[in-house]
């Protein structure tokens with residue numbers, strides 16, 4: 001007689017364990033119950049998380065490579081689907097054995113975190129294979145800018161994504177909205193593939209995205225969050241700013257309390273669960289690591305099996321057998337694919353700067369290095385050898401040149417985003433500090449620094465001005481160059497037109513500035 005295969009954990013046993021966690025949360029008062037957001041707040045959140053897109057694209061996925069058999073009889077196929085017509089997202093479609101004949105009614109969407117890869121990372125790929133082996137259609141989506149979509153104009157994550165995030169905010173949207181909307185296209189695709197009961201999951205940043213998706217889209221009927229960070233992200237708490245909810249600093253228990261579908265929180269610690277979890281939330285603590293561990297995958301499988309009705313326990317029992325760690329990328333997107341700037345923004349009114357307020361930005365530390373005699377001119381945004389040359393030219397014109405160095409603040413972007421403030425105002429504040437310290441009479445600004453220079457109230461000149469989005473060089477210019485409304489409706493052009501003392505001709509600009517200071 002063949003001994004039965006060891007079972008990992010029957011769904012009913014799992015449910016009993018969850019009851020223990022839920023009871024702690026609700027019956028014994030381990031956490032007070034938090035009222036959810038109001039209907040109006042929910043509607044506002046939904047609108048904020050909707051990225052601007054042109055006409056609704058076809059929900060069909062386009063298969064762009066061959067299907068490969070991988071794990072538990074499931075196959076994987078590289079696919080594309082559209083965020084808007086012609087704007088492709090990339091992903092991998094996992095299909096259980098026999099899906100051709102009868103499409104599964106269960107679909108799961110996998111969102112990735114920041115583990116160095118998108119859908120191909122182990123934290124996204126392993127759970128996708130396991131759930132497909134269990135009988136679900138699984139769509140694992142890259143966020144824009146990842147894997148075969150790694151184009152310069154689409155980056156959203158970490159330092160490389162600073163320009164993309166700032167551009168989206170300037171247009172009245174956010175990186176979080178673009179990612180949530182992309183995942184909603186994934187839900188469209190799963191439905192088009194025949195899914196009727198849909199779940200969402202992801203680890204770390206992927207958990208954040210899954211939660212917001214479940215909050216705003218009723219098609220998600222169950223959600224599993226592996227190693228979730230604090231949601232919403234908190235001010236200077238670290239992590240990628242792409243999943244920060246602009247204008248909403250955490251913690252926000254009412255936001256979590258509004259999660260109306262069954263959720264499984266697979267913590268990477270044994271501390272208390274996040275404040276505000278609804279009664280339907282189930283919590284499992286662990287000792288980490290910050291990942292989507294095999295143990296977390298097993299919990300997720302049992303949860304989805306119970307909540308969505310997966311009917312192939314053998315998939316769940318493929319323990320010990322590890323899913324593949326493949327490069328799931330299909331052919332790269334064409335290099336002339338549209339970037340974030342191609343989205344049809346509904347921008348806010350253009351930035352109308354008021355007086356700079358250094359205290360509001362923690363009084364940025366400014367160092368100046370001055371040479372020469374005469375009226376003081378601050379050099380803003382001029383670096384290296386170029387700065388030495390400019391300084392010499394100003395001295396030759398009878399002016400005192402003070403080069404400027406402003407302390408970096410890695411938290412400034414987070415603060416601007418969460419507080420709904422304009423990032424460039426920090427630079428304006430720094431310029432105001434330097435101008436007061438040195439008794440400056442004028443500012444000579446290069447490129448992006450023309451934006452804050454125009455706020456200080458001194459005569460100024462603008463070398464190599466940025467008068468349109470096409471003038472921005474992400475490798476050279478700081479991300480704060482993207483100010484609200486700047487690139488739409490002629491706002492940047494008007495800003496340039498308001499400063500006639502601008503151009504490429506340094507000698508002419510110095511002559512003009514000297515004329516204003518030494519009549």
Ligand SMILES: [Zn+2]
Nearest residue numbers: 157158240242
């Ligand atoms: Zn990110």
